[in-house]
Amino acid sequence: MPFQNLSPGDVISGGTRMVRAGLEGGKIVGTYGKPALEKSANLTVQAASWAAQNPILVTCAVVGTTGVVVLAGPGLVTAPILSSVGFTTGGIQAGSAAAAAHSWIGNIAAGSAMAIGQSAGAGGSGLVVVNGAAQLGGAAMTMGSASLAWVKAKL
Structure with missing residues (x-):
């Protein structure tokens, strides 16, 4: 098994890298995803308004x-x-x-x-x-x- 020789330090180090990558990904989504989320919210509001009228x-x-x-x-x-x-x-x-x-x-x-x-x-x-x-x-x-x-x- 490839995980047999892992030390607790290796596991902690790998976990830390994963958390950092997740935080970096969150920053990217926050920066570039915001316009898409705003457009999606606007479209949803327009669709709900049309549905209420029709x-x-x-x-x-x-x-x-x-x-x-x-x-x-x-x-x-x-x-x-x-x-x-x-x-x-x-x-x-x-x-x-x-x-x-x-x-x-x-x-x-x-x-x-x-x-x-x-x-x-x-x-x-x-x-x-x-x-x-x-x-x-x-x-x-x-x-x-x-x-x-x-x-x-x-x-």
């Missing part, structure tokens, strides 16, 4: 962006939801909402919502259906928010 457009932007993310990567939304309901890769999780529904329904019919949920949770063909539904929702969010923003701009 709450509907901000909402449309957030909903539309969320819709695009869901449309592009539906698994980002569907995987956590399936897991939280109880549809996991190992089957239905004991004590979950899916387990309660399964005990209430009894035998699961092929092609039913419960069967699709089980398949999706296990990574089977049901995942195509679930992800497709999520993408459809994402597209509706994007188009709806864009339409509302367009109408708002025309009024």
Whole structure:
């Protein structure tokens, strides 16, 4: 090991050099970073002011962006939801909402919502259906928010 021959003095000396380098870096950031931080603060204030004056457009932007993310990567939304309901890769999780529904329904019919949920949770063909539904929702969010923003701009 390269650290076997280190003395306490070597460790203290190295630590001192690191602290000095950090302090020097702090001076550099203070000198050259201040203008960038001021511009960033000004931009943040301008954005917050615009958002306060245009709450509907901000909402449309957030909903539309969320819709695009869901449309592009539906698994980002569907995987956590399936897991939280109880549809996991190992089957239905004991004590979950899916387990309660399964005990209430009894035998699961092929092609039913419960069967699709089980398949999706296990990574089977049901995942195509679930992800497709999520993408459809994402597209509706994007188009709806864009339409509302367009109408708002025309009024």
